[in-house]
Amino acid sequence: MAIHKQSVKEHILEIVSDAGEGAQKAGEVFAKTAARMGNGLWTEAIIPAEIQPPAHGVRSSSGIRIRFGSDFVSNGGDLTNLALVFNEMSLLSRLQIGSLADDVIVIIDDIWSKDPSREIREHYRELLDGIRQRGGRVVEVPLQEETLKIVEEPNPGKNMFALGLLGFVYERNQKLLAAVVSEAFQAKPAEVLRSNLKLLDAGYQWAKVHLDFQFEVPGMQSRKPMLAMNGNQALALGSIAAGFELCSMYPITPATSVSQYLAAIFEEFGGFVHQAEDELAAIGVALGANFAGKPAFTVTSGPGMALKTEFMGLAVMTEIPLVVIDVQRGGPSTGLPTKVEQGDLLSSIFATPGDAPKVVLAASSIGDCFKLMQTARRIAEDFRMLVILLSDANLASGVQLFERPELMLDEIARPMSAGTSHKGDLAYDWQEETGLSKRLIPGRSKEVGMTSSLNHSPAGLVRSDTESNELAHRMRSHKLAALQQALKPPALHGAEQGELLVVGWGSTRGAIEEAVDRLRAAGQRVSSLHLVFLNPLPPGLKEIFGRFKQVMCVEINYADAADDAFVGEGRRYSQLAFLLRAQTLVDVDCFARVCGRALRPMEIAEVLEKKLGGSP
Amino acid sequence: MAIHKQSVKEHILEIVSDAGEGAQKAGEVFAKTAARMGNGLWTEAIIPAEIQPPAHGVRSSSGIRIRFGSDFVSNGGDLTNLALVFNEMSLLSRLQIGSLADDVIVIIDDIWSKDPSREIREHYRELLDGIRQRGGRVVEVPLQEETLKIVEEPNPGKNMFALGLLGFVYERNQKLLAAVVSEAFQAKPAEVLRSNLKLLDAGYQWAKVHLDFQFEVPGMQSRKPMLAMNGNQALALGSIAAGFELCSMYPITPATSVSQYLAAIFEEFGGFVHQAEDELAAIGVALGANFAGKPAFTVTSGPGMALKTEFMGLAVMTEIPLVVIDVQRGGPSTGLPTKVEQGDLLSSIFATPGDAPKVVLAASSIGDCFKLMQTARRIAEDFRMLVILLSDANLASGVQLFERPELMLDEIARPMSAGTSHKGDLAYDWQEETGLSKRLIPGRSKEVGMTSSLNHSPAGLVRSDTESNELAHRMRSHKLAALQQALKPPALHGAEQGELLVVGWGSTRGAIEEAVDRLRAAGQRVSSLHLVFLNPLPPGLKEIFGRFKQVMCVEINYADAADDAFVGEGRRYSQLAFLLRAQTLVDVDCFARVCGRALRPMEIAEVLEKKLGGSP
Amino acid sequence: MDQLPIDEFLTDLCPFEKQLDLDDYLGEAPRWCQGCGDLGILTAVQKLLRDNQAEPTEVVCVSGIGCSSRFPYYLKAFGFHGIHGRALPISTGVALANPKLKVLTVMGDGDCFSIGAGHWVHAIRYNVNLLAMVLDNEIYGLTREQTSPTTPLGTRTRTTPKGAFLPPLNPLQLMLGVSNLSFLAQTATWLPQHLLATLQQAYRHQGLAFVRILQHCPVFSPQAFGEGGKDAELMEFLYHVQGIAIDPALERFGGRREHDPADLATAQRLASEREREPLGLLYQNPDLPSYETIRHAALAHPSPAEKLTLLNRRLDRLAPEG
Amino acid sequence: MDQLPIDEFLTDLCPFEKQLDLDDYLGEAPRWCQGCGDLGILTAVQKLLRDNQAEPTEVVCVSGIGCSSRFPYYLKAFGFHGIHGRALPISTGVALANPKLKVLTVMGDGDCFSIGAGHWVHAIRYNVNLLAMVLDNEIYGLTREQTSPTTPLGTRTRTTPKGAFLPPLNPLQLMLGVSNLSFLAQTATWLPQHLLATLQQAYRHQGLAFVRILQHCPVFSPQAFGEGGKDAELMEFLYHVQGIAIDPALERFGGRREHDPADLATAQRLASEREREPLGLLYQNPDLPSYETIRHAALAHPSPAEKLTLLNRRLDRLAPEG
């Protein structure tokens, strides 16, 4: 057969099956192989809400979405170019979500065309016709049939046949593919591995004979040392690199896996994971440990953040260093537990009753997840502050290939800021301007100290007079000012001035910058700014905003739409936009959606174009 | 003796003793008598942090501060004109707090001048000399000595002697005073009453012989029907007037007494108080009761609000009507449990992770506490929303004489919004624009309904797709917009335009308006605006602000001072100022203190004057 | 639903008694895993309601968060899928608001014994009238396999990859230590008749009827309870005239022991020695008044107009003249 | 402090052993009410630390919120006045962080049994090495007289002006139902020697030693415990060689009963029958490993450089080449 071979700079591939059929596994092997072949990479897990939902339904789909290319990949990208689906309901689920490109290539098991149920047969046909009508291409393959020639049970098994097939389509190094499969089945009996390798090869061979197209996706040129992992792994490993010794947690999606990664390896580093009875106890144990000199953090998501509110206030009041990670998910309340949202920015800053200054940081990439654990710990200890580090469901399970960070002996070995230890030292010996002070740590200090949730004097004793309450408030607030003064103004992506400035935070960075790059390439005067420090905000924002005609935030959270006819002057802004408006008095607009998925560069570009007044 | 008699429009009186000596009791009787004599009235309790702190210390003082006059009194006023103190440490505590006017009259028990301890004798002298040097007058009286002539134990007892003495000083109707004392000792043995009345008279007689000054404070002219009570009583009685049937709570200062007042009388109205095991359970029970059709509220203060955060998110998500009262106290954390602060505004609006639109109201007077319970319930039920009603420690224990509200049968009898009851009705049948819908109530509705903390469809079923998540968010948000559109622009106190607009909320109203009145009387172009609706904000603010050259918030919470040299561009604004800046983009300034006490008209006037650039 | 032969002629206001059958209690199609023990509990509850001819609009099923807490979606009744650990306070509110409603509270072991532990203890003490079920699979299911308080020592889970560190909490023993306990039973998902019989007795109980249901979870704790009841040595059925009737067919699932549910001390011993898991009624005190009964009994029932008068009278006392 | 005769010549780095005496444990002057039982507990704890020559900088006293929770201010040691109900999680963190510290946890009955109930149950199960004291006055003191879980039925308080609605929680009975319980004793504030002896034994225990202290509060619950121990009929001292020694002078405060603290079943019975309040050691299991021991035993102790190598190796596995 004549093979149409096409070289592309990147491709987005989805592999989707019913839960339990192994599409995810196949995808992980494919992604690992791509990384080894030098491709830039971003993968997203497709996870059903239930453990094992009933088979053959839209809400049962499980799988993976892989964007890989010849450049560094910073986000999940736009629409899917090729989807390998195990059945027509999996296909439907992806159509409903709108993830498939019009010219998508759909590879599907043709067994459903012969299904005993007429309903299924018709639905299958209908869906495939639809794909063709949109301009897509359908490739029907005997996935199950061929698999059954090799093994007795099709599940799992089909997934390896599918993987072999994709190996052919994307010209993967077959040996390498087999090697990665072997690694993946290391722990399984040799026999299992053998049949899987057989299936892999069968898929490849079948494709070679029956398929007439191939894509070449060359690897990156520069080959700096790289790592591939997801954001939760990065938080876990980053916590070790930062010298943490205790992770105190209560399980909650999508945060739990941070602690699970740690549980498997932390002890060899001298650290451990404590699963508490609830989120209040989890943060309480972390706070108590930090108080007594062991670097500890807690990790949770929205509902858990809500439960930690009172303890966060205690951390602020007692000036015990504490890092709290919030892997954000869809809210409010239980909301969308497995989906992404950037909905906890304002609650992170303002949840605690009274005035409770704290630091809020947000990771904007997998690499940030790793690195910011060190930043967070240093600030927490040097400033005796609560630091909330925001990540989200997108980063949590998105695997990215990123530059390998250099480890620093100083950080991994950093003892908890030794505190002070002279007799007579005070528990809160605030520096007059900065509010900074050194701690007294039990068992290390020569002086005892009193730590209190009540308003207190520098000696830690209860005081209820106006002066001491005003002093303590000012000292806690000045620490934020001191930190802000130490921060650099944020760097712009794009030119230093122009028509439109896009401001973002968190996991949207890659998509925003890609959209900006596209528009700039098309001649538009747009730049972007991505904030890692959300509280305090970095200095210079008002000045920067002044260099652009318009400023607009792009976020994955709720805002009343600008063109919502029903909403009057009380328009509710997206969370960062609200903050920036209050702080800079600039009329910051916003584009925000609670879409439960990553924003696509494409949709951002479209919004920006509209804001700019059409194409240039 | 020639008696110097002076007629004054108002006076501020303090009676302060060690805890347990009965100054508070004496003050309450005095205040009640004043009210009966037609005086406008505002009293503040002086409460030590411990139950029975060690005697004779600054932190042991207990007592009352009474502002009474010939006009309606809206706040605690400025400095104290006359202080009757039982010992020199009580006096010192008031000096430290800065509450005494320079020309204060101090009436003090002279027994300390003869104390065996030289230290005490000297301290006593020193303090009294200090008072005289400031321009004050000292009147030493044999409080304990005279008391012991009548009873064997001076405590309590001195307090009634002191009351009698004050009866003379303020020309109180002696019969009336005796009658109010009799009411106060109703429950006690007749003998106790008898000796107290004897002491009262003795005090009066002693004064008549030994004192050479009297003040006349005439009553008000207009005699509309009035009530005297504190804010927590008003909340309790207001809840009955609003038709509530359940108060579910966990004790916390200064909120507990709302439920204590109710506990004593609620059952006769068919309602009851449920003391739960913690704040989470307290709100959970209230939510469950509202869900099942019984109007319920919960009441707490800062730390309790923190603990209710997750449940408040659930209320928003499930659209179960719920009223939460927050009687604010000093924060953060345990903070200043018995002192006032307006520190929970931003946490009330933003604490819940994700987007959780809710209504936030604040009472600005004791009358508001009564009335807003009805407002809160109506909004909660008609809009299916969470309504947070803010009060504070000042209102909680401040007794005011205010116009008696008219009770409405409609409100007291209002059944929980009946909901819908046709077969096939949906749990969330949102109106397209307003987001409003009718509830299905178990046991009343003909159709079952599903209520879920997960994102849900109009039928209440779990949905995780983009469209349904965006729809549900929009519907919840539109309810706020719908409410905002129904609100009137707030009325100005003072002229409709001018140089400076002061914006406030909560218990500072009286003091702000009094300050504004003084400045206006002096020719300054200043007005004020007091917000009851904080979320949504009422319409028209930007337009109103535009009519003034400067806008400034006055609040009892933390802000970096405008002249704080250390703080750079990241100045942290007071809570309302922050909100108004974000919403209106007007450069709203702020004067805010965490002083743990009511702001005085005097200090506000001073700040405003400075802002206006000196006196006119 | 099997329709009565005259149904099609009648409006909703039908004066004839309409027999409710199983179909009337079917909610959404369950989305639990194949073989999940929760399915059997759902069936049992549907039968229970059918047998008692409970009107779905008068039944409120409240849950927390977890696999088990998806229960209300699958039952046709008023459902409230709440937040993790807080099903009992919500249920208490419902029962206090309207004692006529039948409240079913469904929780997981993590939900009730871990994050909900404080409410658990106090709900038992309050003794509100509701039927509380813990679907105990000795694991966190929905979050995919972390230890719960009932996870056996040494069990490998994702947060304890080298094995759980602590001996499990014994929920029966603990509950038998809470004052004002009024009803406690244990049953299991692989014993449908026993499960139904236990729920029947709990349903009839006035006060808080607590039923711990040993729940087979083939995905994350397949080995629990002797692989879901396969080991008869591990179980023991309690029998008594006041207890749960035991079908002779049950004998292959466990031993038998006579136990008087009025005997708290023996119940405590049985629970704490834990030689075998006791199945059946451990304790019942039919005489304890339930909390909402106590509270409602003290209430006056004034008419709105009377309320107005009463309140005005209260205000009079606060008037200066008063 | 009585100074050694050579103190004035020595620096802080003194090689001589310095005897710590009572003054070394005095914090701020206590601000409790006159006659408050908490005062006696403070004295007992100060003696306890003196007797054990505990270095104040190595003692951490953690509390919640309440009258009782003001304790840390009055003791010279590291103090942590936390938030209501959460003293146990904070204490657990301290003990996990540095097992060499001596952790004293002070709670009120509301603090521990009501809002802190979930942590209470789980702390006992975790069995962290700390000495936990509940100062139980059967009332909410600091907030001025609301019912606590241990308030007797019918007691008038400000939230129950017509009397408490429920029988009180029996904390001993409940704790005896928690698995992994390692030490449980009860004593009272009007029995200073017994109080001290009990704390001594608790102090020596490895694991969580829980002591409930019946606390006289003359202001809000003067009638509790037979007016603070005046009724000998209400109390019973437990004695045993392994238990708390009983001074013969105590006989006027209550009866005597032999009780082996290894015997859980009898302890349960004693606690639940509650004919008399048992004073002394109810249960002790000296063999249970404490949680921090278990956790720390599993830890490697790599040097920083080794950590770096190990972490680099972990990263290698995530490198595409790896």
Ligand SMILES: Cc1ncc(C[n+]2csc(CCOP(=O)(O)OP(=O)(O)O)c2C)c(N)n1
């Ligand atoms: C406040 C909060 N914390 C944590 C979670 C995450 N979470 C959901 S279910 C669950 C535990 C599930 O275990 P279990 O209660 O035993 O129920 P099962 O799934 O086994 O039926 C957890 C920790 C949550 N949703 N909310």
Ligand SMILES: Cc1ncc(C[n+]2csc(CCOP(=O)(O)OP(=O)(O)O)c2C)c(N)n1
């Ligand atoms: C979260 C929170 N809820 C409520 C309170 C108010 N509060 C302070 S102490 C206390 C109870 C005190 O009773 P108890 O624990 O028995 O201690 P006691 O004062 O009797 O020693 C309460 C409810 C609080 N400070 N924080």
Ligand code: SF4
């Ligand atoms: S994971 Fe276990 S408990 Fe959850 S649905 Fe599946 S089988 Fe049932």
Ligand code: SF4
């Ligand atoms: S109120 Fe009671 S417990 Fe509190 S200090 Fe006074 S006597 Fe002690």
Ligand SMILES: [Mg+2]
């Ligand atoms: Mg479970």
Ligand SMILES: [Mg+2]
């Ligand atoms: Mg107490």
